[in-house]
Amino acid sequence: MAEVHVIGQIVGASGFPQHSLFCKWGVHTGGAWKLLSGLREGQTQVDNPQNEEMASWSHPIDIHFATKGLQGWPKLHLQVWHQDSFGRCELYGYGFCHVPSSPGLHELQCVTWRPVGSWQDQLSQLFIGGGVQLKNSDLIYSGADRYRLHTSAMGTVHLQLGVILRHFDRYGVEC
């Protein structure tokens, strides 16, 4: 079996309409992958930058996988939420990126999108907040049913991931 270590951090996010953001993240893998140690999902703190453009979380990601095959390579999916002064949480974006398959340190920019509803939904969103969310978060990391969605582009999440692979060369895998 081969092993993959993913050690990195969710640095922060930028480009969103408002500050006071937090991020829920998770790693989805195929059936042949086994989680040996580390947390598979988590949620960052709420960060409200005063003078800067970028909300910084520096949330650690430290996962160790063992795998029997190459299918179902880990995918990192994110949801960026906004917490306003009344304590309500509003979805700001869904994003996704593959965990890189080549070893080394990677700086990733994960772009996010938010589903939009009809013009009535948008009007009410302007006044009360809330908005359209996905019923099933699987859609973030699968491309199958994407055509049903109508979305709008939001900001980017910055990640730094270091990937360490073990025993892949023993099985003839070139990454």
Added chain:
Amino acid sequence: MAESWSSDAGESVYRSRDSVKNVKIRVHIQRITSTTVFSQKIQEQAAEQREKGLIELSTFNTQASSAGGRPDDEEDITVGWQEKLFSQFELDLFRTEAACQSPLDRQYHNEILQLEKSGTQKNRRIFTYTDYDRYTNLEEHCHSVTTPEMHTPTFLAERMSNVRRRRQERRIAEGSIPKSRLITWDPSEEFVKNNHVINTPVQTMHIMGDLGPYGKLGQRENEYVLCTLRVDSNGVITVKPDFNSCRGPYRLETEGEKQELWSYVVENVSLSMSREEQDREQRVHKDLYIRHKEYLNSLVGQDFEMPPPGILRLLVNGEIVSAQGYEYDNLYIHYFFELPNNWSSQPFQQLSGVTQTCRTRSLGRENVAYFSCPFSCEAYFRKEDESEGSDPQWPVLYFKVLSLDSWQRYRTEGYGYLVIPAAPGCHNLTCAIWRPVQSGTVAELRRFFIGGSTELEDISYTRVPGTFKGERLSRFGFRSETTGSVTFKLHCIQHSRAFIDANALRKRRRSVLDRLGGFSQQSSIYNVLDAFQKARRRMQEARESLPQDLLNSTASA
């Protein structure tokens, strides 16, 4: 005597995982007077003469102690960790019950009375201050490192002394974060003092010498520090000054009216573990680690899914990141993979897809749409013919960008293609897009008002049309217009059995094709091995069927 002083009185640091209670230090002090120097000179001469075989003079035999001096000019004491030896001053002070203020003082009082009763006090001049004594704390607090004695310590020194005094009371386990009350809203002064400076708590012990003149012991001014030991919880032992293993003794000059010279030697006499015990301990550790490693290995397992021999498996994990620079809004991308000859894929493999429709936002001067749409492609390559001439053609990803607005006007925004890179790894690629235009204004007006534009019938025209069989491709007469671009991120992984052998041979070949080449040799090697195994099995079966005595005779012959 003077030539062998050790002038380097700096501290040195030792590390040990054993318990600090086993530390034993031996200190030997000796006053240097003219008589001692003289007697030592005579001693050296006597030693030389003894070597030359001349007659010994019995008067010079008793040179163990400094003869000609007074009895308490020399002392030799072995001290254990935090072993309290009382100085004359402390003896006088704590003998009376009235002077005892704290429980520690009372304890000292009891110990002193017991010592006097039993008469087993082993020290006179050398004594110790342990971690619990007031001296240790005061010294930390008010110790001044500069010559004019500063009576008030600096702000930082005060804060640090509070921290040091914490010792080992608060052991904060790694990673144990209380789930509630992460933030202390009203920190007290004590809390602030303890938390602003991070320091490892240490335990200190001072070995002191009372170097007053003979008969006048017990004055505080004559106390000098001989050796300071600091031990922290990680097993780091700091000794100042260092042990004089093979150097000369240290010198100490007393201050005051009569400046006297003392020399002292510090030695480490702690029992060390015998060789067998050390070996045993190491063996136990090694067993433990091996067992832990086996447990981890068992978690991981040994099998891995391999492609059949002679086949290259290409796995592309990619995502369509974004599209930028288009005229209209609400873009979506329709993509599909094309696998050339010699490539195949599983039947359930989805080779085409459509992304979501995305409304753009402005980023700088462009309007950009974020898709973040994953796709994955797994294809197998099998080399049919052995000719090394032609490079294999890699799969191509064709896509077209379309826009669909709320009035259901549908327009083509452009076509593009992307060749999957031949090198494995992470690739960020941006493809430029163009769309076909027709001459005249009618097509453009139609596109603007009601939607609908010219489309390509065969999308592979973007690269090389599938029906093309010639040498020169001519696109003469075809008109197009540049539109925007699309960004992809691809992670390519290549997997083949041939790579294992190539790595084992430690040959770094440049192209994938070179590495794949030779798989037919491999299959012939497999055949030979198979045949050998079959023949061997047949021979073994035949051997078993033979009678026993025949075998023995053939063996002996």
